[in-house]
Amino acid sequence: xxxxxxxxxxxxxxxxxxxxxxxxxxxxxxxxxxxxxxxxxxxxxxxxxxxxxxxxxxxxxxxxxxxxxxxxxxxxxxxxxxxxxxxxxxxxxxxxxxxxxxxxxxxxxxxxxxxxxxxxxxxxxxxxxxxxxxxxxxxxxxxxxxxxxxxxxxxxxxxxxxxxxxxxxxxxxxxxxxxxxxxxxxxxxxxxxxxxxxxxxxxxxxxxxxxxxxxxxxxxxxxxxxxxxxxxxxxxxxxxxxxxxx
Amino acid sequence: xxxxxxxxxxxxxxxxxxxxxxxxxxxxxxxxxxxxxxxxxxxxxxxxxxxxxxxxxxxxxxxxxxxxxxxxxxxxxxxxxxxxxxxxxxxxxxxxxxxxxxxxxxxxxxxxxxxxxxxxxxxxxxxxxxxxxxxxxxxxxxxxxxxxxxxxxxxxxxxxxxxxxxxxxxxxxxxxxxxxxxxxxxxxxxxxxxxxxxxxxxxxxxxxxxxxxxxxxxxxxxxxxxxxxxxxxxxxxxxxxxxxxxxxxxxxxxxxxxxxxxxxxxxxxxxxxxxxxxxxxxxxxxxxxxxxxxxxxxxxxxxxxxxxxxxxxxxxxxxxxxxxxxxxxxxxxxxxxxxxxxxxxxxxxxxxxxxxxxxxxxxxxxxxxxxxxxxxxxxxxxxxxxxxxxxxxxxxxxxxxxxxxxxxxxxxxxxxxxxxxxxxxxxxxxxxxxxxxxxxxxxxxxxxxxxxxxxxxxxxxxxxxxxxxxxxxxxxxxxxxxxxxxxxxxxxxxxxxxxxxxxxxxxxxxxxxxxxxxxxxxxxxxxxxxxxxxxxxxxxxxxxxxxxxxxxxxxxxxxxxxxxxxxxxxxxxxxxxxxxxxxxxxxxxxxxxxxxxxxxxxxxxxxxxx
Numbered sequence: 001x002x003x004x005x006x007x008x009x010x011x012x013x014x015x016x017x018x019x020x021x022x023x024x025x026x027x028x029x030x031x032x033x034x035x036x037x038x039x040x041x042x043x044x045x046x047x048x049x050x051x052x053x054x055x056x057x058x059x060x061x062x063x064x065x066x067x068x069x070x071x072x073x074x075x076x077x078x079x080x081x082x083x084x085x086x087x088x089x090x091x092x093x094x095x096x097x098x099x100x101x102x103x104x105x106x107x108x109x110x111x112x113x114x115x116x117x118x119x120x121x122x123x124x125x126x127x128x129x130x131x132x133x134x135x136x137x138x139x140x141x142x143x144x145x146x147x148x149x150x151x152x153x154x155x156x157x158x159x160x161x162x163x164x165x166x167x168x169x170x171x172x173x174x175x176x177x178x179x180x181x182x183x184x185x186x187x188x189x190x191x192x193x194x195x196x197x198x199x200x201x202x203x204x205x206x207x208x209x210x211x212x213x214x215x216x217x218x219x220x221x222x223x224x225x226x227x228x229x230x231x232x233x234x235x236x237x238x239x240x241x242x243x244x245x246x
Numbered sequence: 247x248x249x250x251x252x253x254x255x256x257x258x259x260x261x262x263x264x265x266x267x268x269x270x271x272x273x274x275x276x277x278x279x280x281x282x283x284x285x286x287x288x289x290x291x292x293x294x295x296x297x298x299x300x301x302x303x304x305x306x307x308x309x310x311x312x313x314x315x316x317x318x319x320x321x322x323x324x325x326x327x328x329x330x331x332x333x334x335x336x337x338x339x340x341x342x343x344x345x346x347x348x349x350x351x352x353x354x355x356x357x358x359x360x361x362x363x364x365x366x367x368x369x370x371x372x373x374x375x376x377x378x379x380x381x382x383x384x385x386x387x388x389x390x391x392x393x394x395x396x397x398x399x400x401x402x403x404x405x406x407x408x409x410x411x412x413x414x415x416x417x418x419x420x421x422x423x424x425x426x427x428x429x430x431x432x433x434x435x436x437x438x439x440x441x442x443x444x445x446x447x448x449x450x451x452x453x454x455x456x457x458x459x460x461x462x463x464x465x466x467x468x469x470x471x472x473x474x475x476x477x478x479x480x481x482x483x484x485x486x487x488x489x490x491x492x493x494x495x496x497x498x499x500x501x502x503x504x505x506x507x508x509x510x511x512x513x514x515x516x517x518x519x520x521x522x523x524x525x526x527x528x529x530x531x532x533x534x535x536x537x538x539x540x541x542x543x544x545x546x547x548x549x550x551x552x553x554x555x556x557x558x559x560x561x562x563x564x565x566x567x568x569x570x571x572x573x574x575x576x577x578x579x580x581x582x583x584x585x586x587x588x589x590x591x592x593x594x595x596x597x598x599x600x601x602x603x604x605x606x607x608x609x610x611x612x613x614x615x616x617x618x619x620x621x622x623x624x625x626x627x628x629x630x631x632x633x634x635x636x637x638x639x640x641x642x643x644x645x646x647x648x649x650x651x652x653x654x655x656x657x658x659x660x661x662x663x664x665x666x667x668x669x670x671x672x673x674x675x676x677x678x679x680x681x682x683x684x685x686x687x688x689x690x691x692x693x694x695x696x697x698x699x700x701x702x703x704x705x706x707x708x709x710x711x712x713x714x715x716x717x718x719x720x721x722x723x724x725x726x727x728x729x730x731x732x733x734x735x736x737x738x739x740x741x742x743x744x745x746x747x748x749x750x751x752x753x754x755x756x757x758x759x760x761x762x763x764x765x766x767x768x769x770x771x772x773x774x775x776x777x778x779x780x781x782x783x784x785x786x787x788x789x790x791x792x793x794x795x796x797x798x799x800x801x802x803x804x805x806x807x808x809x810x811x812x813x814x815x816x817x818x819x820x821x822x823x824x825x826x827x828x829x830x831x832x833x834x835x836x837x838x839x840x841x842x843x844x845x846x847x848x849x850x851x852x853x854x855x856x
């Protein structure tokens with residue numbers, strides 16, 4: 001059986017969707033189809049990928065409008081006669097075809113104050129208990145596919161990259177702030193530089209996360225609460241909520 | 247194109263590759279005060295280290311206090327069938343605990359013991375629970391920790407930048423020419439030293455756990471520059487790759503499944519590994535299901551189940567079962583953990599396996615068995631280096647991680663790769679630092695050499711027609727899969743060698759369409775130049791070793807031969823052809839021999855070589 005695909009081809013200046021047809025094999029994922037297109041029709045079709053098993057987060061793109069990993073999206077998830085359309089992530093500048101310039105994310109990561117170790121007593125091995133690390137282990141499952149960044153309204157629709165660091169780095173900040181052995185204080189940075197107030201909790205990031213990390217509920221909201229606890233006097237905060245800002 | 251017009255960046259040292267070994271080497275260089283650059287074919291954090299699942303081996307002794315470096319060393323030598331470079335295995339076993347501990351101090355969050363220490367799990371060939379882990383995503387934890395630490399060390403990280411060839415000044419390293427994937431433009435790095443950390447060449451096989459990057463780039467570049475490759479005949483087939491559906495064939499299924507109790511069954515429901523226990527391991531392996539069960543239940547006197555024999559043994563056993571007609575429907579074996587552990591335990595300890603099978607194969611591993619079969623996973627062989635400094639025979643050229651050879655001998659134990667990356671990454675960084683500090687005269691990059699490298703790369707784009715690089719790659723994979731597989735014969739290897747030879751002309755004449763800007767076809771064509779060298783090196787070495795040892799199995803020369811321990815095989819470039827030759831192994835230090843051959847009781851009591 002053959003299947004038709006619409007793949008966006010172009011660069012930062014211009015581009016358009018082109019149609020390709022690929023012979024299907026059992027169990028195929030979208031990335032397999034893209035590879036067949038490279039072999040048979042377009043040697044120079046640009047796509048990022050590595051592990052092909054949902055572990056490296058390289059093959060992020062938008063498939064029928066949904067941000068997804070191409071390696072984990074099975075063709076059998078779509079109806080036989082459904083045209084599958086494949087395009088690059090919208091939030092980042094296009095380099096070529098399905099490849100976008102994600103360097104902005106690496107710049108954000110670099111701004112985060114690094115892990116600072118609390119020295120163990122008597123220079124012994126550091127001790128942490130499983131129940132105390134479980135919540136940050138959830139955040140550390142992140143494979144940096146940036147699909148959450150792609151879908152975030154603040155970054156995608158409002159283009160406010162200079163004001164908000166995005167969900168990926170909010171959970172990275174959460175993984176540091178909640179680390180039992182970390183003694184750095186990033187709360188002022190989270191409020192001012194990283195814009196924790198910008199997120200309006202629509203949970204779109206959580207929905208697209210291929211690792212099923214509860215980004216909003218377990219990461220962003222607790223950080224917002226820590227910022228509030230630090231910077232806003234609770235009595236005045238309630239007053240303002242009830243009677244409006246004076 | 248003229249060499250004088252291309253972009254130039256100067257570093258004291260350039261690290262090629264940004265997996266675990268590369269990043270650890272770069273950190274060591276930067277902390278020593280060197281101006282350090284690091285290039286990677288992909289984005290930072292996407293190297294194959296991220297795929298490592300089960301854990302990192304280090305004798306921390308957190309779960310079983312009887313463990314110590316000597317037992318880790320002994321296990322490593324036995325797993326490598328005593329062909330390992332003794333000093334490398336010693337460094338590795340001694341230094342691994344400090345490297346793991348250091349990761350924790352940089353923010354890594356391993357799973358914990360009840361006492362709040364780093365937990366350790368059982369793995370094939372390791373006597374005690376030794377693998378520090380995070381569920382089954384240990385590699386991700388390690389590379390992310392290294393990545394987040396390294397961005398604050400003043401290292402210049404150049405992402406999506408691929409090395410083409412090394413530049414020498416006389417016999418010394420003076421630079422590397424590469425290209426930016428994004429633009430296709432060339433770049434000359436002028437450097438005093440280079441550390442190769444480029445991984446293996448698994449992409450030479452059709453069924454492999456490796457990604458597109460693993461085309462033996464470091465092996466090819468080092469070889470062309472005159473470095474030697476060692477132990478290339480030893481390619482590890484991991485026993486458990488996915489076999490179905492066809493599009494996922496080869497994707498890794500962690501050994502942690504067996505470490506946590508998973509068993510292998512044939513189509514008759516028989517737990518067949520009991521029939522494949524090698525004599526050498528018989529004393530330490532359970533011979534009844536009852537004893538294996540007691541081990542799983544935590545009986546410290548019970549011996550280990552045969553599913554945890556070394557990877558070479560398990561891979562051959564699965565192949566033998568399939569050939570005897572007792573394979574699973576898609577030509578593998580059944581790996582069952584569903585009937586052995588509760589669903590909650592499986593989801594907790596093996597979350598990404600659960601996820602992977604559910605999404606890609608529509609199988610719930612907490613309810614039904616997986617189908618698995620051997621997949622090309624790892625190169626034991628690689629660039630020959632000095633055991634202490636990690637320097638090659640080319641002054642200023644270092645290698646570490648999978649692209650370096652010698653540490654693992656004839657077969658690598660699971661979990662020993664992640665520790666290898668960190669131990670030898672650090673040692674290579676130290677070696678490069680020492681070399682750079684002792685370098686007195688200035689070094690230059692010769693324009694003629696640089697121009698030649700550029701022309702070789704652009705020729706592919708300037709042709710009007712030629713072979714499709716993807717199809718040539720598929721042909722190469724077919725040759726290696728069929729002729730240089732898990733069991734080998736002289737005849738098949740010879741035919742393979744001839745076929746590879748015929749393919750060389752095609753590789754010289756591949757053609758890539760359109761501009762060099764982010765052009766995977768062109769990138770693929772360039773990678774093939776290294777992959778063909780890698781494939782030929784493995785084949786030639788495999789022909790020369792006329793015995794079966796570890797991962798190298800010759801049906802025409804069954805079993806280990808005594809003289810097989812007296813040599814390693816070296817591959818090098820002579821004029822325009824490749825030669826394979828045997829070189830004698832040096833006598834190992836007596837104290838290490840004593841440790842390797844001591845009884846466990848003696849080592850647990852630290853009576854040997856203390």
